[in-house]
Amino acid sequence: MNGLVEITGVTKAYDAQHVAVNNVTLTLPKGKIIGLLGPNGSGKTTLIKMMNGLLTPTGGSIRIGGYEVGVESKAHVAYLPDRTYLAGNQKINDILEYFVDFYADFSKEKALEMLKSLDINPDAKMKTLSKGTREKVQLILVMSRNADLYILDEPIAGVDPAARDYILRTIINNYNPDATVLISTHLIGDIEQVLDEVIFMRYGHLVLYTSVDNIREEKGKSVDAYFREVFAC
Amino acid sequence: MAWDLDSDRPIYTQLVERIQMQIVSGNYPPGGKLPSVRELAMVAAVNPNTMQKAFAELERSGLIITQRTNGRTVTEDAEMIQRTRKELARDHVNVFFTKMKELGYTKQEIIDLIQQAYERESNI
CATH class of the missing domain: 1.10.10.10 (Winged helix-like DNA-binding domain superfamily/Winged helix DNA-binding domain)
Structure with a gap:
């Protein structure tokens, strides 16, 4: 099988007691919007960091678009981390220029258009913005790239419901049959309508990888309700 | 929306x-x-x-x-559209009947209720 992302037997162990990701094998196809779901500490962010080369697996391999994770794979992956990496005294406009320099696939026009529809002034400095607005700016930067794989780590947690709808519409609107969007989140109910497939993780293991409509068809309940059942405390 | x-x-x-x-x-x-x-x-x-x-x-x-x-x-194909219309109507009626039976309604009571609802609707 030839997927966009091929994760084979990937493990990340900090020591014998702390295995964050345990022997995960997954193939993600092109052109899908996929939810990466799991309770706190299930290994979602660790897996995402390994896909972006920020952590090195203890075992197994990850290939994206045929490349081992590295310089080539990174050119094709647009990544929204779970925390900010932009400096507070930078203006949005300066950051846009920085992205133009850095990423060949970055569209400044697209970013400006999205900033405008969310009423964000490109002359503003990052530190003058609210937490939610900073998150919106970061998501706009990521979605303005023309990547093969978008990896969004908790993109909607900090923003209000109206902005959440806008973000989901942005994801649908930017949908490209050759690109895949991987979204990690706890807010399943808010996004399951736009997901094709879901991955459930627990204690570093892959629990389930199936389509949203499969879960609804077989279990007669929403992914959100099914998740609560599987991970009931 | x-x-x-x-x-x-x-x-x-x-x-x-x-x-x-x-x-x-x-x-x-x-x-x-x-x-x-x-x-x-x-x-x-x-x-x-x-x-x-x-x-x-x-x-x-x-x-x-x-x-x-x-x-x-x-x-x-107007006939096909009509056929779909009938199927949809039948589905709705089936759901309705199942619920009314759960509520313990008899055939006559259901018909009376529909009659009343229909008249109310036409009077508006």
């Missing part, structure tokens, strides 16, 4: 029902052009792949037709 969808049934089935309804009600007239998958997915706030799946299902049933040059159109 996003479409209001149930959270416990497959999304694509609900999209099929919604589009069938629009066709049967004449909102999308026979032979008329349909919006693109992308446009309709945006309006409904659903994944374009799911909308594509719903369209494929409607194509299989013959209710919509894909033309290579002209996008998708509603069938001009």
Whole structure:
């Protein structure tokens, strides 16, 4: 099988007691919007960091678009981390220029258009913005790239419901049959309508990888309700 | 305005029902052009792949037709549209009857209720 992302037997162990990701094998196809779901500490962010080369697996391999994770794979992956990496005294406009320099696939026009529809002034400095607005700016930067794989780590947690709808519409609107969007989140109910497939993780293991409509068809309940059942405390 | 969808049934089935309804009600007239998958997915706030799946299902049933040059159109077969209308009506009636039986209503009571509701509606 030839997927966009091929994760084979990937493990990340900090020591014998702390295995964050345990022997995960997954193939993600092109052109899908996929939810990466799991309770706190299930290994979602660790897996995402390994896909972006920020952590090195203890075992197994990850290939994206045929490349081992590295310089080539990174050119094709647009990544929204779970925390900010932009400096507070930078203006949005300066950051846009920085992205133009850095990423060949970055569209400044697209970013400006999205900033405008969310009423964000490109002359503003990052530190003058609210937490939610900073998150919106970061998501706009990521979605303005023309990547093969978008990896969004908790993109909607900090923003209000109206902005959440806008973000989901942005994801649908930017949908490209050759690109895949991987979204990690706890807010399943808010996004399951736009997901094709879901991955459930627990204690570093892959629990389930199936389509949203499969879960609804077989279990007669929403992914959100099914998740609560599987991970009931 | 996003479409209001149930959270416990497959999304694509609900999209099929919604589009069938629009066709049967004449909102999308026979032979008329349909919006693109992308446009309709945006309006409904659903994944374009799911909308594509719903369209494929409607194509299989013959209710919509894909033309290579002209996008998708509603069938001009009025009889097929009528048949779909009847099926949808029958489905609604079946759900209604199941619920009324659960409430313990007899045939005559149900008919009386429908009669009353119908008259109330006509008086407005």
